[in-house]
Structure formats: C-alpha cells, structure tokens
Amino acid sequence: MEDISSYVQKNKERFIGELKDLLKIPSVSADPVFSQDVLNTAEAVKENLLKAGCDRAEICDTPGYPIVYGEKSIDPDLPTVLVYGHYDVQPPDPMDLWESGPFDPVIKQTPGHPEGAIFARGACDDKGQMFMHVKALEYMVQSGTLPCNVKFMIEGEEEVGSASLEWFIERNQEKLKNDVILISDTGMISNTQPSITTGLRGLSYVEVEVTGPNRDLHSGLYGGAVANPINVLAGMIASLHDENNRITIPGFYDKVEEISPEERSEMAKAPFSLEQYKNALDIDDVYGEAGYTTNERSSIRPTLDVNGIWGGYTGEGAKTVIPSAAYAKISMRLVPDQDWEEICQLFKDHFESIAPKGVKVVVKPHHGGQAYVTPIDSIGYQAASKAYSDTFGITPIPQRSGGSIPIVSLFEKELKSKTILMGFGLNSDAIHSPNEHFGVFNYLKGIETIPLFYRHFTELFRSQENES
Amino acid sequence: MEDISSYVQKNKERFIGELKDLLKIPSVSADPVFSQDVLNTAEAVKENLLKAGCDRAEICDTPGYPIVYGEKSIDPDLPTVLVYGHYDVQPPDPMDLWESGPFDPVIKQTPGHPEGAIFARGACDDKGQMFMHVKALEYMVQSGTLPCNVKFMIEGEEEVGSASLEWFIERNQEKLKNDVILISDTGMISNTQPSITTGLRGLSYVEVEVTGPNRDLHSGLYGGAVANPINVLAGMIASLHDENNRITIPGFYDKVEEISPEERSEMAKAPFSLEQYKNALDIDDVYGEAGYTTNERSSIRPTLDVNGIWGGYTGEGAKTVIPSAAYAKISMRLVPDQDWEEICQLFKDHFESIAPKGVKVVVKPHHGGQAYVTPIDSIGYQAASKAYSDTFGITPIPQRSGGSIPIVSLFEKELKSKTILMGFGLNSDAIHSPNEHFGVFNYLKGIETIPLFYRHFTELFRSQENES
Numbered sequence: 001m002e003d004i005s006s007y008v009q010k011n012k013e014r015f016i017g018e019l020k021d022l023l024k025i026p027s028v029s030a031d032p033v034f035s036q037d038v039l040n041t042a043e044a045v046k047e048n049l050l051k052a053g054c055d056r057a058e059i060c061d062t063p064g065y066p067i068v069y070g071e072k073s074i075d076p077d078l079p080t081v082l083v084y085g086h087y088d089v090q091p092p093d094p095m096d097l098w099e100s101g102p103f104d105p106v107i108k109q110t111p112g113h114p115e116g117a118i119f120a121r122g123a124c125d126d127k128g129q130m131f132m133h134v135k136a137l138e139y140m141v142q143s144g145t146l147p148c149n150v151k152f153m154i155e156g157e158e159e160v161g162s163a164s165l166e167w168f169i170e171r172n173q174e175k176l177k178n179d180v181i182l183i184s185d186t187g188m189i190s191n192t193q194p195s196i197t198t199g200l201r202g203l204s205y206v207e208v209e210v211t212g213p214n215r216d217l218h219s220g221l222y223g224g225a226v227a228n229p230i231n232v233l234a235g236m237i238a239s240l241h242d243e244n245n246r247i248t249i250p251g252f253y254d255k256v257e258e259i260s261p262e263e264r265s266e267m268a269k270a271p272f273s274l275e276q277y278k279n280a281l282d283i284d285d286v287y288g289e290a291g292y293t294t295n296e297r298s299s300i301r302p303t304l305d306v307n308g309i310w311g312g313y314t315g316e317g318a319k320t321v322i323p324s325a326a327y328a329k330i331s332m333r334l335v336p337d338q339d340w341e342e343i344c345q346l347f348k349d350h351f352e353s354i355a356p357k358g359v360k361v362v363v364k365p366h367h368g369g370q371a372y373v374t375p376i377d378s379i380g381y382q383a384a385s386k387a388y389s390d391t392f393g394i395t396p397i398p399q400r401s402g403g404s405i406p407i408v409s410l411f412e413k414e415l416k417s418k419t420i421l422m423g424f425g426l427n428s429d430a431i432h433s434p435n436e437h438f439g440v441f442n443y444l445k446g447i448e449t450i451p452l453f454y455r456h457f458t459e460l461f462r463s464q465e466n467e468s
Numbered sequence: 469m470e471d472i473s474s475y476v477q478k479n480k481e482r483f484i485g486e487l488k489d490l491l492k493i494p495s496v497s498a499d500p501v502f503s504q505d506v507l508n509t510a511e512a513v514k515e516n517l518l519k520a521g522c523d524r525a526e527i528c529d530t531p532g533y534p535i536v537y538g539e540k541s542i543d544p545d546l547p548t549v550l551v552y553g554h555y556d557v558q559p560p561d562p563m564d565l566w567e568s569g570p571f572d573p574v575i576k577q578t579p580g581h582p583e584g585a586i587f588a589r590g591a592c593d594d595k596g597q598m599f600m601h602v603k604a605l606e607y608m609v610q611s612g613t614l615p616c617n618v619k620f621m622i623e624g625e626e627e628v629g630s631a632s633l634e635w636f637i638e639r640n641q642e643k644l645k646n647d648v649i650l651i652s653d654t655g656m657i658s659n660t661q662p663s664i665t666t667g668l669r670g671l672s673y674v675e676v677e678v679t680g681p682n683r684d685l686h687s688g689l690y691g692g693a694v695a696n697p698i699n700v701l702a703g704m705i706a707s708l709h710d711e712n713n714r715i716t717i718p719g720f721y722d723k724v725e726e727i728s729p730e731e732r733s734e735m736a737k738a739p740f741s742l743e744q745y746k747n748a749l750d751i752d753d754v755y756g757e758a759g760y761t762t763n764e765r766s767s768i769r770p771t772l773d774v775n776g777i778w779g780g781y782t783g784e785g786a787k788t789v790i791p792s793a794a795y796a797k798i799s800m801r802l803v804p805d806q807d808w809e810e811i812c813q814l815f816k817d818h819f820e821s822i823a824p825k826g827v828k829v830v831v832k833p834h835h836g837g838q839a840y841v842t843p844i845d846s847i848g849y850q851a852a853s854k855a856y857s858d859t860f861g862i863t864p865i866p867q868r869s870g871g872s873i874p875i876v877s878l879f880e881k882e883l884k885s886k887t888i889l890m891g892f893g894l895n896s897d898a899i900h901s902p903n904e905h906f907g908v909f910n911y912l913k914g915i916e917t918i919p920l921f922y923r924h925f926t927e928l929f930r931s932q933e934n935e936s
Contacts, residue, residue: 122577160786212749216900224770231773235702236704305790306702309698309779312775315499318498319627319775320799323656329786331691433789
C-alpha cells in the first residue's frame with residue numbers, strides 16, 4: 001500500500017492542474033451575471049467526486065444554486081464523515097489590484113510560500129481547501145484505506161448567506177445523517193505551527209439607506225439649510241461605537257459570554273507578534289475594544305464594521321451636490337450566545353430610532369448565522385489533533401477564529417453532530433481580498449492529513465462504541 | 469422699430485430650437501470622455517455669436533477648454549458691457565432618475581411652468597441663461613437699438629473650477645476692459661416676484677482619502693482588531709459639526725462677517741414659506757446652524773457638506789470586507805470675508821490632525837473661489853432693477869444667494885468692475901440634479917429684460933459721466 005506522501009508527490013501536478021481547472025470558472029454567487037458559471041462549477045465538482053471514487057454524485061436542485069451531493073458507503077456499522085464545502089467564491093473586485101487575473105490561476109513563489117502558491121479567487125476560500133478532501137478520498141479509495149463511510153455536501157451560496165442550505169438539510173436529514181462533519185474553510189497560525197479552529201463568530205449583515213430630500217440638491221442653494229444624508233449617515237455610523245470602541249446598540253452585549261481569565265491566559269499563549277501583524281498590514285497601530293488584546297478582539301469579542309458606503313457624486317472631478325440618499329452595508333460579528341436574528345432586530349430598532357429629523361432611515365436585515373464553539377474533548381477534535389500532529393510533527397493549538405461559518409450551528413441543530421474545522425489556510429492568503437492565494441505546501445499537506453483524520457476518528461469512534 | 473415683445477413672439481420657435489441644438493451637445497467638463505463634445509459646443513457658441521451680430525467671435529485657446537470671445541463695438545465713448553457665461557454643464561448622473569434624456573431636450577408642461585419648460589442638463593445652468601444674452605444682442609442689432617459696446621466671454625470649465633479663466637484674464641486685460649459685467653447663472657424668487665442676487669457664497673472643495681491596511685481584509689479575521697477606514701472616515705466627518713451644527717474646524721469662523729440685525733430683518737421680509745419649502749423636498753424638517761433661519765443658513769452663513777462618499781463593497785449583495793481605504797468629496801460654502809485658499813488649508817490641517825492611529829489621511833484641495841457682495845447703490849444694480857421692474861411690473865427684491873460663482877471676485881480684482889447677477893432661473897429648476905429644466909416664460913422674459921438693462925445702464929452711465 002502506497003503511503004500518502006508518495007501518492008501525493010507522484011500525482012502533484014495533476015492535483016494542481018485539476019484545482020486550477022476549477023479555479024478558472026468564475027463562480028461568483030453574489031452577482032447574477034455569473035450564474036451559468038456557478039452552475040458549471042457545480043457540474044465540475046460532481047464530476048470530480050465521481051472520478052475520486054464516490055459511488056454516487058448528484059446535482060441537487062434547490063430554490064437557489066444547487067448543492068452537489070456525493071457519497072461512498074462501505075459499511076453501515078462504520079461511522080460516517082460528512083464533508084461540507086462551497087464551490088462559490090467571493091466577488092473579485094477591486095479588479096485593478098489583482099496582479100494576475102482572479103480567474104486565471106498561476107503559481108507564484110512568495111517569501112511566505114517558497115514552494116509556491118496558487119493565486120486565484122477561491123484558491124483558499126474555498127475551492128482549494130474543499131478539493132483537498134476530494135483528493136484525500138481519491139487516495140483512500142485508490143489505496144483501499146478508506147476506513148468509514150463518507151458523504152459530501154458542497155453548496156454554491158456560502159458567500160451570499162447559504163439561503164438554500166437550511167431548506168436542503170430539512171428535506172434530506174436521512175440522506176445527510178453522519179457522525180461528524182468536516183469543514184476546511186479556516187486557517188492555521190503558520191506552516192510550522194498548525195492550529196485547529198475551535199470557535200467561530202456569528203454574523204449579522206444589514207443594509208441601511210438614509211434619505212433626505214426627494215432629489216439631489218445644489219449644495220450652494222441648499223447647503224446649510226437641509227440635513228445632508230451623507231453627513232447624517234456618517235454621524236449615525238460614528239455613534240455606533242463609544243470612546244472605548246464598544247458598540248452602543250442597546251442590548252447588544254446582553255448575551256455575550258464573558259471568557260474566563262483562565263481561558264484568556266491560555267489563548268494568550270498562542271504565538272503572535274504584534275509587530276509582524278502591523279507590518280504585514282502597513283499600519284502604525286492596531287485599534288479595537290478597550291481592555292482586550294488583538295487576538296481577543298478578533299475572536300471572542302463581537303464587532304461592528306461598515307463593509308461598504310456610498311452616496312452622492314463619486315466620479316471623476318467635482319460635483320457640488322447634496323444627494324438625495326446615502327447607503328451603507330454593515331455587518332456585525334457575534335460571539336456565543338448572541339442570536340443573529342435578535343441582533344439584526346436590535347440594530348434595526350436602534351438605527352431607525354437615532355435618525356434625526358429631516359431624513360428617513362430604512363434598515364434591511366440581509367443574512368447571518370450563529371456563533372459556534374467546538375468542544376476540544378470531542379473525538380472529532382481529538383482525531384483531528386492527532387492527524388495534524390502526525391503530519392506536522394507538532395501538536396496543533398486550538399484557536400478561536402474571528403470568521404463566521406453560519407451553517408455550523410445549523411448543522412448541529414438539524415443534523416445533531418459536531419463540526420471539526422480542519423483548516424489549512426493562512427491569514428496572509430488574502431481571502432476576500434485581491435491576490436487571494438493558497439500555498440502548494442498547504443494544499444498537499446491537507447491532502448496528506450485528512451486521511452489520518454479518517455483513520456483516527458474511526459478508531460476513536462469504535463472505542464467509544466465498545467465502551468458504551 | 470419693432471418692440472422686443474413682438475420680436476420675441478415672432479421668433480420664439482427659432483429661439484427655442486437654437487437653444488435645444490446647444491443643449492443636445494453633452495459638454496460635461498468634469499469627464500474627459502466628453503472632451504470633443506465640449507470643444508464642439510465652444511464652436512457652436514461662436515457661430516451663434518456671429519449670427520447674432522457680433523463683429524467678431526473667436527475660439528481662444530487656454531491650458532484647458534477654450535474660451536469663446538465675441539464683441540460688437542459701436543463707439544469707444546460709450547460704455548462696454550461684458551457678458552460672462554459658461555457653455556459646459558454638470559455631469560448628468562444619476563442617469564436612471566431622468567425622465568427624459570439629459571441631452572435630449574424636450575418641452576414639458578409642469579404646474580410651476582404652465583407655458584412649458586425645456587428639460588435638459590444645462591437648460592438653466594448655464595446654456596439657457598447664457599443664450600438669453602445672445603438673443604438679446606440679436607434683437608438689439610436687428611432693431612438698431614444697441615446703446616453701447618458689448619463683449620462676450622463664455623468659458624468651458626465653470627463646473628470644474630474655471631482653472632483657465634484667471635490665466636485668460638491676466639493675459640487679456642485690455643481686450644476684456646469693460647464698465648460692468650453681466651452674468652445670468654442665478655435664480656429669482658418666483659415668476660411673479662423677481663429678485664436680483666446681490667451676494668454669492670464662496671467655495672472650498674477638497675477630496676479626502678483615509679487609508680488603513682494595505683489591502684482589503686476579511687472582516688471576520690480582522691474585524692474588531694484594526695481601524696476600519698470607513699468607520700474612521702464617518703467619525704471624522706461627524707466631528708466636523710458640533711451639536712449646534714457649527715463647523716468645528718479651528719479658525720473657520722474667524723473672518724466671517726456677522727450680518728447686522730437690521731440687515732437680517734430686511735432679509736426676513738422676502739416672501740418665503742417654510743411649509744412649501746419642506747413639501748417641495750418631501751422632508752419633515754429643515755436642519756442647520758442653530759440661531760439662524762433657513763434663508764440665513766443658505767446665504768449669509770458658511771457651511772460644510774459631503775458631496776460624495778465611497779469605500780468598500782458597494783455592489784449587489786454582500787461582501788464582508790474591511791476596505792483598505794475610504795474616500796469623500798467635501799465642500800464648504802463661504803461668506804465674506806473668508807478666504808477660500810485659507811479655508812482649504814485650515815480644513816487640511818485640521819482633518820489631517822484628527823486622524824486617529826491606524827490610518828493615514830490625505831487631503832487634496834481641489835478648487836474654490838471667494839464670496840462676493842454687489843452693492844445695490846451701483847448704477848449696474850439700479851439699471852438691472854429698473855429693467856426687471858419694466859418687464860415684470862414689480863420691483864425686484866435684492867437677495868443673497870447660497871450659490872457660488874467664484875470668478876466674480878476674480879473679475880473685480882483683475883478687471884476692476886462690478887458684476888450684476890441678472891438671473892432668470894428658479895430654485896425648482898433642479899440645477900445639478902436630474903430633470904433640470906428652464907421655463908419657456910423665463911427664457912423669453914430674460915431675452916426681453918436684458919436689452920432694457922443695456923438702455924438703463926447706458927443712460928445712468930452717461931448721467932454719471934456728465935456729473936463728474
């Protein structure tokens with residue numbers, strides 16, 4: 001039986017080529033212009049699952065983009081691993097900041113990736129990381145080492161809120177039955193210090209519109225006499241944080257779980273260089289909620305960020321206008337036990353209440369999801385921890401992430417199982433940014449590590465069964 | 469000798485057709501995409517001046533768009549009127565709010581314009597109002613009633629700051645020598661209550677850029693840990709006004725002329741309905757500097773407005789990003805004796821000083837001009853007042869406008885003469901907005917009134933000369 005390292009080395013070029021083929025398709029779910037590309041990507045994923053060894057793979061229609069389902073069953077008495085991933089990608093803009101085309105994958109060497117990294121939108125989030133699981137399955141099938149049943153559920157709307165996923169899960173609970181869920185859509189501390197994400201923040205995303213006069217006005221004739229929607233929106237946004245950078249929405253922090261000092265000092269042991277962090281971003285200082293470190297602010301504390309703002313004349317040159325309206329997209333990252341729908345409502349009630357006279361404010365909740373924490377004493381976590389130890393030679397550090405994967409708490413609620421976040425990305429991979437990339441080292445390491453998870457999990461699962 | 473009313477009625481269709489031809493050319497000076505159209509408009513203006521009876525008309529090159537110069541000299545002992553106007557127009561956006569094409573002039577009846585109004589970008593500001601002077605010249609030449617010399621100086625960069633005008637004036641002081649300058653680029657109270665603008669606000673226009681991290685960031689991984697340029701920009705903008713809506717830039721009000729209580733109560737006598745004002749804009753309340761009325765806020769007080777703001781993801785759907793940078797275009801309307809360049813500097817110094825840690829701020833002063841007041845005891849004002857009384861049957865009210873025509877104080881400084889603002893537009897003409905229009909009544913009334921200005925001015929000028 002060929003070991004995984006040899007198999008990976010032998011098939012490395014093909015593994016990279018197959019991933020590049022997937023990356024070439026611009027599966028941008030946020031923009032209907034790309035809808036055929038999204039559908040084509042689903043087809044490509046299905047084909048790849050079949051080639052990797054699934055007994056069956058199908059395109060499952062939903063009210064939105066389809067979900068690709070695949071499975072290989074070997075024995076109903078063995079546990080079942082369900083792999084979740086997404087085949088859609090973030091919009092690529094701003095286009096002018098990409099050094100190579102977002103859908104024209106190329107391998108470039110960088111200081112952080114001496115073995116090269118694949119540059120493309122979706123290289124890391126999530127096609128590269130999702131595809132590791134497909135190649136891991138290929139190995140296990142080819143080498144006859146698949147120790148348990150496996151199912152794949154790969155969706156096409158993760159970047160726009162996974163609206164159809166709950167619909168699909170509700171109607172396919174039997175089909176999706178499993179003992180643990182694997183997701184690779186997170187990162188590690190570094191290529192020499194692996195980590196496993198044990199916590200995810202929740203998300204509440206809203207759009208706001210502030211309207212003043214019923215038409216754009218000449219800022220000479222009307223300037224000073226009427227409320228300017230841009231100035232008003234700026235003031236309302238500014239009021240959402242106090243001088244300690246705490247969010248001022250009434251009730252916002254009511255359900256926030258305060259992390260114990262013990263846990264906070266455990267977290268503080270993870271390697272972190274504030275200087276490197278600042279230098280990587282070219283900022284002279286970090287900034288956040290008083291009383292918390294950078295890592296705490298971006299993992300165990302809730303936040304509010306304006307993701308987009310626009311209004312008035314934004315083209316070349318000057319235009320002296322008071323616009324009729326101004327707009328913003330605002331999102332809040334949440335922690336246990338904040339409820340994302342309640343937070344949207346609290347935001348809406350508060351934001352509409354602070355609208356001054358002279359304007360009308362509309363808040364439209366957009367999408368969201370709950371925060372989540374994976375217990376590190378679960379057999380899923382232990383299996384993953386062993387797998388990383390095997391391939392990296394060092395125990396992974398459990399880490400709470402700032403990102404959100406809203407469907408994780410949905411999975412627990414509907415499918416009654418835990419999710420293990422086996423990520424192989426790096427913070428510097430620039431996901432959601434121009435020049436997103438995924439290290440060749442990371443891609444191949446993931447393919448090598450995942451089969452070890454299957455082995456350890458099946459062993460731990462069977463021990464647990466024998467004990468009970 | 470045919471009187472002006474008959475002449476106007478007889479030639480009404482042609483007058484409207486010639487103006488429409490001019491309005492069809494999209495002379496948008498702010499956008500280089502339209503540069504050929506701007507040049508074509510200059511040519512058309514020159515042709516019209518010659519047809520109207522100028523002895524000479526020429527396209528004068530400048531470092532920017534050309535200036536169209538025209539003249540008819542009849543006697544060096546007679547006074548000279550210099551007519552200033554501009555043939556460039558504001559950008560038409562937002563395009564989707566126009567009911568007919570911005571460069572497809574049509575006449576539509578409205579409640580405020582029962583005789584119809586010409587709808588097009590530039591109909592009022594400034595092609596319609598500028599062209600009244602060309603048709604007035606045509607009448608005076610055709611009827612042999614031109615009482616004095618006349619010169620035309622029509623530029624193509626007014627909407628973008630008139631950068632070449634000072635250059636042109638400095639080099640052509642002899643050529644532009646005059647006894648009074650006429651500009652029609654302002655409005656009246658109503659079609660039954662004419663008014664003459666006796667004051668203009670100054671203008672300082674700047675662009676600001678707030679940059680945080682060196683790339684767009686994932687708002688999950690980084691949210692809460694770094695300063696978000698949009699949130700920071702919003703806070704900085706919000707801080708520019710205090711709770712009384714006074715501008716907080718140090719030194720901003722130092723040179724502001726406080727208007728006397730007597731003059732304020734004179735101003736308060738002009739007809740004004742706050743209810744109609746609010747209803748016309750569909751706002752539930754006006755808003756401005758504490759202690760001043762709506763008319764005062766928009767004429768004798770300085771202001772600060774954000775004209776445009778943008779940053780982050782503004783497209784369809786959601787994108788959870790912390791953008792690398794956020795931007796705004798900000799302008800301030802000034803009153804005597806604020807100096808526009810000093811105000812730009814005060815803004816820049818202040819705005820850059822309030823930048824918090826974690827971001828870099830760049831302020832780029834853009835363009836501007838001084839405020840201006842026309843004394844109502846000048847013979848130019850008296851001649852205009854008489855002319856309006858003749859054609860409207862009611863004395864015009866002297867009014868201070870909120871708008872800016874920065875070159876007016878430049879004229880006084882370089883050409884040593886006063887400017888009379890003989891406007892025939894209305895505030896409801898929606899200049900700088902979609903569906904800009906100019907009443908047929910107003911257009912024709914202007915053509916009838918202007919020759920009477922020439923007659924009264926020449927009489928008053930000669931009396932003044934005889935007295936001295």
